[in-house]
Amino acid sequence: MYVYRFIDKNNRIIYVGKTKQTLRTRFYSHNHLPDECYQKVWYIEYIECHTEADMSMKEIYYINREHAKGNAEYNTADVSENPQDFDFRDNWIRYNGSLPVSFPTSINVIENYSDEREEIITASDGRQMKLVYNTVAGVEKYVYPFTPDELLSVFTYFKLQMQESPSILREYGYFRDMLLIAIGISTPFKTKELLEFKYSDVFDEDNEVRGYRIVRDNILYEFAYPFPVIKLLYAFQKAYGANFENDRNKYIFVGNTGEKLNYTSINKSLLRACTKSNLSIRHSGESLRKTYFRHIYDSADNICEAIECIEFLSGTYTHFPGRVLKYIEAIPHDYVSDPAVYIKDKYIINKVAFDWDVKFKYQNKWEW
Numbered sequence: 001m002y003v004y005r006f007i008d009k010n011n012r013i014i015y016v017g018k019t020k021q022t023l024r025t026r027f028y029s030h031n032h033l034p035d036e037c038y039q040k041v042w043y044i045e046y047i048e049c050h051t052e053a054d055m056s057m058k059e060i061y062y063i064n065r066e067h068a069k070g071n072a073e074y075n076t077a078d079v080s081e082n083p084q085d086f087d088f089r090d091n092w093i094r095y096n097g098s099l100p101v102s103f104p105t106s107i108n109v110i111e112n113y114s115d116e117r118e119e120i121i122t123a124s125d126g127r128q129m130k131l132v133y134n135t136v137a138g139v140e141k142y143v144y145p146f147t148p149d150e151l152l153s154v155f156t157y158f159k160l161q162m163q164e165s166p167s168i169l170r171e172y173g174y175f176r177d178m179l180l181i182a183i184g185i186s187t188p189f190k191t192k193e194l195l196e197f198k199y200s201d202v203f204d205e206d207n208e209v210r211g212y213r214i215v216r217d218n219i220l221y222e223f224a225y226p227f228p229v230i231k232l233l234y235a236f237q238k239a240y241g242a243n244f245e246n247d248r249n250k251y252i253f254v255g256n257t258g259e260k261l262n263y264t265s266i267n268k269s270l271l272r273a274c275t276k277s278n279l280s281i282r283h284s285g286e287s288l289r290k291t292y293f294r295h296i297y298d299s300a301d302n303i304c305e306a307i308e309c310i311e312f313l314s315g316t317y318t319h320f321p322g323r324v325l326k327y328i329e330a331i332p333h334d335y336v337s338d339p340a341v342y343i344k345d346k347y348i349i350n351k352v353a354f355d356w357d358v359k360f361k362y363q364n365k366w367e368w
Contacts, residue, residue, distance in 0.1 A: 045092040145290035153277035184288025191285030
């Protein structure tokens, strides 16, 4: 969810809007204003909002603040007074993506900005690889992997909530979500795949924790969970009296009424945990898988091996290193618009041969 503003060549804000769409989608469908408004736009800035309520409140705030200055002439508002009770100190971000030709004088159109770039790079063995990457934060709803410190804060939050829970049902919810997060940052599964886990997927006939299994290239592989996850699984099993005979076909992660937990619920739980822990809200269920891959990357001695390992475990063979690095947020902000430069500067990729046979070397190095 975004609030955005159109700015002319005199650095005057001439319009403020909001959208729940991606920025690119919204701008390409923007047609309700007079043509002269779009023709005045020099550049666009935006902020990302936590909730729909935040988005709506900030849009009204900024419209009226600019009206009080004699700006935002293409907005309509009930009042034109500078708000007194609020003082939002948002950091606005320049939109650097493509715009339609209806914004003819915008720097985005003049400079022919594109949402995607690609570059061909050559490895030392002569193979050529294409880097394809998105240059715009805000073109897609993007979430980030957790850092180790952020994970510590999130786990601390859940443990405290469990201790202070007024009921067993509430305590179960916090324990369940903590367990899902622990598995999510320790395996290559998407969160929606974790929600499909049944008791028999995690425990065997003897009620012992079994390894998790993935199929790649029609071959079944099984890996052991990290020790902290195994401890949590046994604690969860003991606390709620689950056993293979009675629960083999039951979902591991269920809601208060016994139904399978849904993706929205775990996202809300993560958002609440991050908010209470004073963390960035740009985390969701997708952050768990990204965290797992990011830690494989951070523990690797060789970027080439790390990328191959991540592609194998994710089941997605793009052979575009830039996409992998962007996905796990491994490219510094100074290089986001041109990750090929970062790869060359940091790893001298044209002097390193890719070893595409490495599949498991770093898989179990992520410990927490």
